[in-house]
Amino acid sequence: MRAIRRFSVRPVLPEPLTGLGTLVNNLRWAWHPETQDVFEAVDPQLWRTTGGDPVKLLGEVPAARLDELANDQAFLRRLELAVSDLNAYVTGERWFQADAGTPVSSVAYFSPEFGITHVLPQYSGGLGILAGDHLKAASDLGVPLIGVGLLYRHGYFGQSLNREGWQQERYPLVDPDGLPISLLRDGDAPATVTVTLPGGRELHAQIFIAQVGRVPLLMLDSDMEENEPAEREVTDRLYGGTTEHRLLQELLLGVGGVRAVRTYCRITSHPAPEAFHTNEGHAGFLGVERIRELAESGHDFDTALEVARGGTVFTTHTPVPAGIDRFPVELIQQHFSPDVFGDGVPIDRILELGAEDFEGGDPAVFNMAIMGLRLAQRANGVSKLHGVVSRGMFSGLWPSFDSSDVPITSITNGVHAPTWVAREISQLTYANADQGDSEGMFEGLDKTTDAQLWETKRILRQRFIDDTRARVRASWINRGASEAELGWVDSILDPDVLTVGFARRVPSYKRLTLMLRDPARLKALLLHPQRPIQIVIAGKAHPADEGGKKLIQEMVRFADDPEVRHRIVFVPDYDIALAQPMYPGCDVWLNNPLRPYEACGTSGMKAALNGALNLSIRDGWWDEWYDDEFGWAIPSAEGIEDTDRRDDLEAHALYDLIEKQVAPRFYDGEVPGRWIEMLRHTIKELGPKVLATRMVRDYVQRLYVPAAQSSRQLNSTYDGARELADWKKKVRSAWSAVRVDHVELQGLGDVPQLGTTVGIRAFVTLGELTPADIDVEALHGRVDTNDEITDAVRESLSLAETYEGNRHRFEGELKLDRTGPFGYTVRVVPKHPMLASPAELGLAAGPSDPEDPNTPDLPVGSEF
Numbered sequence: 052m053r054a055i056r057r058f059s060v061r062p063v064l065p066e067p068l069t070g071l072g073t074l075v076n077n078l079r080w081a082w083h084p085e086t087q088d089v090f091e092a093v094d095p096q097l098w099r100t101t102g103g104d105p106v107k108l109l110g111e112v113p114a115a116r117l118d119e120l121a122n123d124q125a126f127l128r129r130l131e132l133a134v135s136d137l138n139a140y141v142t143g144e145r146w147f148q149a150d151a152g153t154p155v156s157s158v159a160y161f162s163p164e165f166g167i168t169h170v171l172p173q174y175s176g177g178l179g180i181l182a183g184d185h186l187k188a189a190s191d192l193g194v195p196l197i198g199v200g201l202l203y204r205h206g207y208f209g210q211s212l213n214r215e216g217w218q219q220e221r222y223p224l225v226d227p228d229g230l231p232i233s234l235l236r237d238g239d240a241p242a243t244v245t246v247t248l249p250g251g252r253e254l255h256a257q258i259f260i261a262q263v264g265r266v267p268l269l270m271l272d273s274d275m276e277e278n279e280p281a282e283r284e285v286t287d288r289l290y291g292g293t294t295e296h297r298l299l300q301e302l303l304l305g306v307g308g309v310r311a312v313r314t315y316c317r318i319t320s321h322p323a324p325e326a327f328h329t330n331e332g333h334a335g336f337l338g339v340e341r342i343r344e345l346a347e348s349g350h351d352f353d354t355a356l357e358v359a360r361g362g363t364v365f366t367t368h369t370p371v372p373a374g375i376d377r378f379p380v381e382l383i384q385q386h387f388s389p390d391v392f393g394d395g396v397p398i399d400r401i402l403e404l405g406a407e408d409f410e411g412g413d414p415a416v417f418n419m420a421i422m423g424l425r426l427a428q429r430a431n432g433v434s435k436l437h438g439v440v441s442r443g444m445f446s447g448l449w450p451s452f453d454s455s456d457v458p459i460t461s462i463t464n465g466v467h468a469p470t471w472v473a474r475e476i477s478q479l480t481y482a483n484a485d486q487g488d489s490e491g492m493f494e495g496l497d498k499t500t501d502a503q504l505w506e507t508k509r510i511l512r513q514r515f516i517d518d519t520r521a522r523v524r525a526s527w528i529n530r531g532a533s534e535a536e537l538g539w540v541d542s543i544l545d546p547d548v549l550t551v552g553f554a555r556r557v558p559s560y561k562r563l564t565l566m567l568r569d570p571a572r573l574k575a576l577l578l579h580p581q582r583p584i585q586i587v588i589a590g591k592a593h594p595a596d597e598g599g600k601k602l603i604q605e606m607v608r609f610a611d612d613p614e615v616r617h618r619i620v621f622v623p624d625y626d627i628a629l630a631q632p633m634y635p636g637c638d639v640w641l642n643n644p645l646r647p648y649e650a651c652g653t654s655g656m657k658a659a660l661n662g663a664l665n666l667s668i669r670d671g672w673w674d675e676w677y678d679d680e681f682g683w684a685i686p687s688a689e690g691i692e693d694t695d696r697r698d699d700l701e702a703h704a705l706y707d708l709i710e711k712q713v714a715p716r717f718y719d720g721e722v723p724g725r726w727i728e729m730l731r732h733t734i735k736e737l738g739p740k741v742l743a744t745r746m747v748r749d750y751v752q753r754l755y756v757p758a759a760q761s762s763r764q765l766n767s768t769y770d771g772a773r774e775l776a777d778w779k780k781k782v783r784s785a786w787s788a789v790r791v792d793h794v795e796l797q798g799l800g801d802v803p804q805l806g807t808t809v810g811i812r813a814f815v816t817l818g819e820l821t822p823a824d825i826d827v828e829a830l831h832g833r834v835d836t837n838d839e840i841t842d843a844v845r846e847s848l849s850l851a852e853t854y855e856g857n858r859h860r861f862e863g864e865l866k867l868d869r870t871g872p873f874g875y876t877v878r879v880v881p882k883h884p885m886l887a888s889p890a891e892l893g894l895a896a897g898p899s900d901p902e903d904p905n906t907p908d909l910p911v912g913s914e915f
């Protein structure tokens with residue numbers, strides 16, 4: 052019989068144990084081992100069988116045991132200490148208050164997924180894990196963030212395999228009553244938000260709060276009785292369903308999310324955010340909603356756009372154009388038409404925001420990334436290399452600029468050490484584990500001997516192997532094997548063998564099966580008589596990705612072979628619970644993406660913090676921080692068009708590296724000195740760079756604070772915003788008359804010499820604009836064979852004289868500070884104190900004949 056409705060009955064804790072409820076309801080326990088110890092002490096057996104889920108634990112622990120604990124003075128003291136430690140963590144002054152000086156009231160951080168703990172399965176992969184780590188690090192630093200996401204009733208799928216090694220998906224129901232989250236209430240009733248849909252339908256959502264240390268995460272849930280059945284299903288699962296379904300999710304996240312933030316701030320008297328951050332384009336409608344709010348209070352579209360833009364930060368995560376979210380224009384038209392979304396925001400203006408109105412664009416689609424860039428005054432990619440790739444990828448939006456001028460910066464991702472570092476490692480390495488990232492965090496490592504480190508790694512390898520064996524056994528039973536046939540599983544993997552980890556989602560660019568290019572060669576590495584390796588692999592393919600499922604099947608079939616199955620294992624259901632013991636249990640973390648498609652990658656960072664060495668293609672973060680003390684770079688055969696040949700070359704380079712460098716170094720003696728030296732370097736030198744606290748500080752200082760300042764200035768009276776909007780309009784309409792008429796150099800001499808300073812004069816015509824509206828820039832640097840200036844240095848020239856007809860002479864100096872081919876040019880760009888980049892309007896005017904900066908239409912030296 053199927054129940055018509057289900058709910059969980061929460062236990063009533065005896066009065067002395069109410070502190071347990073307090074501890075469970077703040078997810079800080081997810082990264083605080085001492086709090087987990089308290090849960091474990093409640094019932095060690097249950098703690099294990101519930102897989103470390105404190106809500107389940109308290110739901111299942113016998114009442115008699117609770118009564119016993121309520122009278123156990125030692126336990127009560129421990130509980131009290133844990134609660135007061137949590138209180139101190141939540142209320143104390145941290146980096147943001149002490150060092151940064153509280154420069155932002157608060158920041159709203161939107162993401163379609165959040166990976167915070169294994170008990171809250173609301174993520175699919177790196178994007179969600181990153182968002183979770185962002186919240187946790189913000190909490191550790193005291194940054195006043197409000198997270199905004201959806202509560203998916205079926206989360207992302209759980210993965211298993213069938214007999215043939217084909218991926219099976221299951222979507223277990225997530226029951227909010229069984230999760231460490233609570234419903235936001237407005238008085239007696241649940242707080243709700245509503246988004247109007249076409250055809251007079253309404254989409255309601257209630258708001259659950261997951262308290263992530265100091266940071267509240269608002270999760271919108273449409274599974275409410277007030278909704279029609281179709282609307283109830285909007286938040287059913289992550290990344291599933293039709294295009295329209297996805298649009299409804301994004302509407303709820305962006306539009307509903309802003310409304311949820313307003314509701315939360317009103318109910319809890321929380322300061323309103325001064326900056327809004329959209330983690331990838333999915334939440335981009337938040338900007339449209341903020342424009343609507345402003346329009347409702349009487350502002351015209353352009354003023355509202357400036358205010359919203361000034362306070363918005365957009366982070367792009369994909370270097371793959373196919374990975375960008377796009378919707379048919381008609382769908383947007385339907386959902387944002389005036390009778391649905393209100394008549395303050397003209398639909399044409401909304402459509403313009405996501406229009407691909409550049410070369411190669413498709414007029415029938417609405418592009419969420421393009422809208423993200425137009426609605427956010429500040430944007431970034433997630434590693435240095437990804438910054439370069441993103442500037443190239445979106446350069447069509449700034450056709451008058453070189454891609455190096457495209458206003459997309461980069462902040463390299465990081466990982467939350469307290470979540471990901473094994474306790475044994477942090478005890479050996481951290482000087483002060485609680486602060487998360489104080490100066491000299493890893494100093495403790497200096498007091499640890501090589502033998503201690505090596506022994507610790509062996510313990511961690513063994514733990515990971517135990518976990519893996521249990522998973523492999525369960526997987527085989529699920530695949531139809533009987534217990535009796537599975538004796539061999541107890542001896543798979545060996546705690547003294549070099550352990551290589553490979554775990555990630557399975558999109559084609561990550562090349563799960565690259566290691567299978569030459570199966571005989573791989574087999575030889577696995578079965579080497581003196582220096583064998585063992586490989587543990589995990590990863591989910593998107594349910595609609597048949598190609599990815601084929602790759603998994605290929606991998607599984609190889610690993611099923613009795614000859615190698617003790618040395619290579621595919622473990623199903625990669626998630627946080629699998630990942631946590633995996634990183635510390637590995638000696639080498641392998642990553643072989645097709646460069647440059649890995650925007651950043653974070654798993655290698657987590658492995659590094661646990662003393663694993665990276666073996667990777669130089670892509671994403673590894674391109675930036677690779678050092679031969681931290682691991683090995685697999686050479687990338689990027690120039691080669693033939694992908695088969697490229698895979699062959701890169702795979703063989705990988706085999707060679709393992710055989711000739713990695714394995715010999717690992718097996719060099721009882722305690723391999725050189726290996727451990729690299730391990731120490733990795734933790735001490737690379738460790739501080741890859742921390743999420745470093746990342747969040749970068750976001751605060753480089754993006755949130757400037758965005759909050761813009762937002763404050765534009766918001767204070769709205770005069771600033773209106774003035775900026777009017778100014779942009781004026782500049783755009785006057786721009787066609789702006790030009791550089793003529794440029795000349797003075798004092799160059801016959802043979803230009805290093806160290807010479809030459810004068811540069813530029814004569815410009817400004818039409819309707821004044822010199823205050825513009826900047827005249829000299830760009831100079833090395834030129835390549837096409838006369839393109841590379842690594843251009845920009846210098847502003849100063850106004851020297853004004854002539855009739857709104858013509859002006861600007862002057863400055865160029866220093867010839869390098870030998871070889873040198874080139875220069877001059878351009879005019881708009882200038883305004885509220886612009887974040889000179890490229891913001893996409894307008895630049897250069898000499899009318901770019902081939903010859905000296906003589907466009909006037910003879911050299913002529914006067915106006």
Ligand SMILES: *Cc1c(COP(=O)(O)O)cnc(C)c1O
Nearest residue numbers: 176177555626627630652653654
């Ligand atoms: C870290 C992590 C990821 C992301 O790893 P990438 O290297 O960015 O691909 C995905 N899933 C889980 C469970 C993780 O812990």
